[in-house]
Amino acid sequence: MTDTPLIEVRNLAKHFGPVIALSGVSMKVRRGEVMCLLGDNGAGKSTLIKTLAGVIRPSSGDFLLDGAPVAFTSPRQALDSGIATVYQDLAMIPLMSITRNFFMGREPTRGIGPLQFIDFKHCNAVAREEMHRIGIDIRDPSHAVGTLSGGERQCVAIARAVYFGAKVLILDEPTSALGVAQTSMVLKYVDQVRRKGLGVIFITHNVRHAYAVGDAFTVLDRGRTLGTYAKGEISMDSLQNLMAGGKELQTLSAALGGTV
Numbered sequence: 001m002t003d004t005p006l007i008e009v010r011n012l013a014k015h016f017g018p019v020i021a022l023s024g025v026s027m028k029v030r031r032g033e034v035m036c037l038l039g040d041n042g043a044g045k046s047t048l049i050k051t052l053a054g055v056i057r058p059s060s061g062d063f064l065l066d067g068a069p070v071a072f073t074s075p076r077q078a079l080d081s082g083i084a085t086v087y088q089d090l091a092m093i094p095l096m097s098i099t100r101n102f103f104m105g106r107e108p109t110r111g112i113g114p115l116q117f118i119d120f121k122h123c124n125a126v127a128r129e130e131m132h133r134i135g136i137d138i139r140d141p142s143h144a145v146g147t148l149s150g151g152e153r154q155c156v157a158i159a160r161a162v163y164f165g166a167k168v169l170i171l172d173e174p175t176s177a178l179g180v181a182q183t184s185m186v187l188k189y190v191d192q193v194r195r196k197g198l199g200v201i202f203i204t205h206n207v208r209h210a211y212a213v214g215d216a217f218t219v220l221d222r223g224r225t226l227g228t229y230a231k232g233e234i235s236m237d238s239l240q241n242l243m244a245g246g247k248e249l250q251t252l253s254a255a256l257g258g259t260v
Helices: 045-052 075-080 098-102 120-133 150-163 180-195 207-213 236-244 247-255
Strands: 007-016 019-029 034-038 060-065 083-086 168-172 199-204 216-221 224-230
Touching: 007 045, 019 034, 019 045, 019 060, 019 199, 034 045, 034 180, 034 207, 045 083, 045 168, 045 199, 075 083, 083 150, 098 120, 098 150, 120 150, 150 168, 150 180, 180 199, 180 207, 199 207, 207 236, 216 236, 224 236
Parallel strands: 019 224, 034 199, 034 216, 083 168, 168 199
Antiparallel strands: 007 019, 007 060, 216 224
C-alpha cells in the first residue's frame, strides 16, 4: 500500500479581505484513516472543508490529492475527483423519497432520446440494498426520507457518497443533533467506511465522539493548526484541554474550585 496521503494540505491560507480565516493549516488524510478535525467556533473548520470541497479557493498554500497538486474551481470538480462532503443539513429534501434523495442528480435512465425515463425499479433495489449493507432495513424506499430518524438520514447521505465512488469523505458535525443510539449508528458506519479503505475527515466539537472513531486528530485555533496527534499520542482529556483552551481552562477550573 502506498504511503502517499489521499489528501494533504500544507500551510493553507485563506483571506477574505482583511479577515484571515486560515493562516497556515497543514493536515494529511490517509487511506483507511479517520482524521478528526477539532476546534471551537471560529477556528477555521468550515473554511477548510469548503476549500477541500471546491467551494472556495485558498489564497495560498499547497493542496495535494494522491500526491498531485490540485486547484478546484467548483464543488463538481472535487466530487468528480472523489472528495464527497456531507454537510449538517445533509442536502436532502424531506418530502422526496429515500430513493430520489439517494440518486438526486445522478438518476439512471432507460429508453432512447426524448423517451428516456428514470429506472425506478433499479434505483429502489440499489437504495434498499445499500441501506441493508449498513444494517438499516428499509421496507419501502419510496417512502419520504423525512420519515427516517436523524441517524438514518445521516447514513443515507454517507451511503450515497460511498456508492458514487468517494475516496475521501468529509463529514461536517454528523452527530451534533443526534441522540445516543443514533450517534452510535453513525459512528459504527464511519468505522465501516474506514475499513473499506476510504479516508474520512470527521469534523466535530465532541471529543468523546472523535476519540471513539478517530485514528488521528488535528486541532485548529483561529485559523491555524495547533497540532496533529495519532490516537496513541494523546489522551482524551489532553485533547479536550487543547481544544477548549488548555491552561486557561485549567486556571478557571482551579479558581472555581474544580467545577469546570
